[in-house]
Amino acid sequence: MPDEQSLIDEAWRRIPQGRKQASPGRFTRARFERIAQVLVAVAGAVLGGQTLVIAVTDGQFQAHPVVLGITMSSLAAMIVTAAVGRFARLAAGVFAVGYVAALAWWCFVDIGGVDPIAQPWPFFLLSVATGAALVAFSLPWQIVWAIVPPLLFGIAQLLRADFAETAWEALGYDTSVAILLNLLIVVLGWMYRGIANGVDEARSRVVEAYTDARAVEAAEQERIEIASLMHDSVLAALIAAARAETPRERQLVVDMSREALTRLADAETAGPEGSDAPxxxxxxxxxxxxxxxxxxxxxxxxxxxxxxxxxxxxxxxxxxxxxxxxxxxxxxxxxxxxxxxxxxxxxxxxxxxxxxxxxxxxxxxxxxxxxxxxxxxxxxxxxxxxxxxxxxxxxxxxxxxxxxxxxxxxxxxxx
The missing domain is CATH 3.30.565.10 (Histidine kinase-like ATPase, C-terminal domain)
Structure with a gap:
């Protein structure tokens, strides 16, 4: 009778799969993680390109080439790794932490560098940082990355504007929209991860149910085969031996016994009863x-x-x-x-x-x-x-x- 692992492997092979898949317990979750990485890579490429253009045209890149260079380099590394699907979590985590560090530096060092009401280069990467946290971190840290960077950006801009009334209105809108968008990203990620986990659990239960049913079927089939073998060969030989009286009958009993022993010895082989040719x-x-x-x-x-x-x-x-x-x-x-x-x-x-x-x-x-x-x-x-x-x-x-x-x-x- 097939063992449990072979039955699980057989059940898993019956589920349609692509070229390379995760194990039965993580199939849908792995698919979602891959989709999330690709979406973050696309968003990072689009918004990162916008950020770089704004930084260069406004002179911000020329004023602080090191910080901007490091930030954009880590963003580029995250985009590449997320696109190819290797080391994506590590690169996303490095960018998420590096962006917050760059944002903190920008808040305290570049106080007079830009218009307080304008949207400087860090603003366009707020959602990208949340997406990176979605790929790299657990849910509590995702919430932190969704709220803290926009608040830090808004406070820095208010400090630059000396808390002017016009700055409150503009920055209140920008900050609240950024926080809401980031929280939406986190909620969608949490929701789809939950759905993926539920599908994986349901699939695991189906595989286990199939495995149990297949094991019962295999055990019953083996019981029938062994019972038939015992009845057809062994018991028939014993009955014939009990009734044998003439030398011819005894010779027939010997032949029957030899055949019964041979079939018993071959019972564990894949084809104990000969070829399957027509x-x-x-x-x-x-x-x-x-x-x-x-x-x-x-x-x-x-x-x-x-x-x-x-x-x-x-x-x-x-x-x-x-x-x-x-x-x-x-x-x-x-x-x-x-x-x-x-x-x-x-x-x-x-x-x-x-x-x-x-x-x-x-x-x-x-x-x-x-x-x-x-x-x-x-x-x-x-x-x-x-x-x-x-x-x-x-x-x-x-x-x-x-x-x-x-x-x-x-x-x-x-x-």
């Missing part, structure tokens, strides 16, 4: 005849096909033959092979196998749950490959009908 209907009929001969009875299985032989997918052919073998074994063991007969009919639409006897019959509904000869070896085995098994039993005898119909995919497998 098998002809005539070959399947011969296998049923051989199974009957191993049980000490002679059985001729006529094949009815419309035109030549028909090939059946290997997995289906194995299931049908093994189920037919079990039906023959039941007829031998419970009806002493009285009136035992079998036939195979096949065409392009599927295959049907009938095994019948004229024994006393049985009540299928009264079979105990721990008897697996019919439930596991016939019904469950056919159902596992998309087929059906039907049993008609009464005083007239028992007829087991095994049917399988081809689908479009199965047609493709046979071509």
């Amino acid at each position: 098998r002809g209907v005539s070959e399947m009929a011969a296998a049923i005849e051989h199974a009957a001969s191993e049980l000490g009875v002679t059985l001729t299985v006529p094949v009815h096909v419309p035109d030549g032989d028909v090939e059946i997918p290997g997995r289906v052919a194995r299931a049908v033959v093994l189920a037919a073998k079990q039906a023959v074994a039941n007829a031998v063991h419970h009806a002493d092979a009285v009136g035992l007969a079998a036939s195979v009919r096949a065409d392009g639409a599927g295959i049907s196998v009938e095994v019948s006897d004229r024994g006393p019959g049985l009540d299928v509904g009264a079979i105990p749950a721990d008897r697996l000869g019919i439930r596991a070896s016939i019904m469950a085995r056919l159902a596992a490959v998309g087929g059906e098994g039907h049993i008609d039993s009464g005083s007239h005898g028992t007829r087991v009908t095994l049917t399988w119909s081809a689908t479009d995919d199965d047609e493709g497998d046979r071509t």
